[in-house]
Amino acid sequence: MLIRHGVVFVAAFIAGAINSVAGGGTLLSFPALVWIGLPSVMANATSTVAIWPGSFGGMLGYREDMRTLPRSSYLLIIPSAIGGIIGAVLLALTPTALFDRLVPLLILFATLLFMLQEPVQRMIKTTGKAHAGSISWLIGALMFQFFVSLYGGYFGAGIGILMLAAFGILGYTDIHQMNGLKTLLAVFINGVAAMYFIWKGLVVWPEAIVMMVASILGGIWGAGFARRLGQKGVRRIVVVIGFGMALSMLLRAYL
Helix, strand or coil, rough: HHHHHHHHHHHHHHHHHHHHHHCCHHHHHHHHHHCCCCCCCHHHHHHHHHCHHHHHHHHHHCCCCHCCCCCCHHHHHHHHHHHHHHHHHHHHHCHHHHHHHHHHHHHHHHHHHCHHHHHHHHHHHHHCCCCCCCCCHHHHHHHHHHHHHHHHHHHCCHHHHHHHHHHHHHCCHHHHHHHHHHHHHHHHHHHHHHHHHHHCCCCCHHHHHHHHHCCEEEEEEEHHHHHCCCCHHHHHHHHHHHHHHHHHEEEEECC
């Protein structure tokens, strides 16, 4: 039991640190739970619940940047909550054997999204002025956010990169403002999913509590570590780990 909790503590600590720097911590927290023997569906649910509290810290950190957001931006909360709960229901209905086969592909997809974060941010800097007041913007944003949230409630890793890409296309230019909005919406996506997972009894609480504490501590420590290592160094580590986990789980699921 001590070794079991030690593994998930270390994984969640590093995940919290990574989330405070670049995002993508689920690529560590979820596979760690699978490796200690949790069924993949319960591992995903437990990881979502355990890592979710750390989102509030990020949201508070960007609160000043969010003050200038167009009011219509907050309408994105609606499809975030709806998509998040539908994704969570779909996960609960997915047979474990099927999800085991989907997991390597989902991790690979999330890792590729993580790799795209820097190109997305460069694209954002070259986009035009935000046009969040138009009807076409609102309809397109609501539809895209629903599908992002559906994926987020089902698996979750990589939703931040998807949202940043959408915000850039929609005309947002302030990366700090966009990160704040992304974090706010993630709170709702993962929050409704977490509540559903708890209600369905899919959360393994001893591991979830250990990971909650570890992810918060990791988030606090992560900022200082990032300054020493640099964002590029952290990103390279996450990409290597993500591909390694996708490969190992691919072999496990299909061989």
